[in-house]
Amino acid sequence: MRDTCLQRLWRRVAIWFECTNRFRKVYGIMAKQHDFAEKVRKGTEERGSRCPKCGTIRVPILYVQSVRSAHQSYRFNSQRMQVCKCNEKEIYA
Ligand SMILES: [Zn+2]
DSSP states (O other), X not given: OHHHHHHHHHHHHHHHHHHHHHHHHHHHHHHHHHXXXXXXXXXXXXXXXXXXXXXXXXXXXXXXXXXXXXXXXXXXXXXXXXXXXXXXXXXXX
């Protein structure tokens, strides 16, 4: 009788453990997903800010223009630009 009682108790403990493990697993996945979303959000924020006009993330690029100088020679003028839907047509044209 004592053995079955212990076994029953042990089974309960085992079920309880499994429940908490499952909860921990699910909670861990949720936490990971949250972390990942947070990282992606932070990553895009670091790379560029969102344009208030078109709502797309501005991507910083090095915009290189060939500029004709006074001595009939070309030189390259490069500048950092933030590209979004508003100005991408002008830049990539
Ligand atoms: Zn824009």
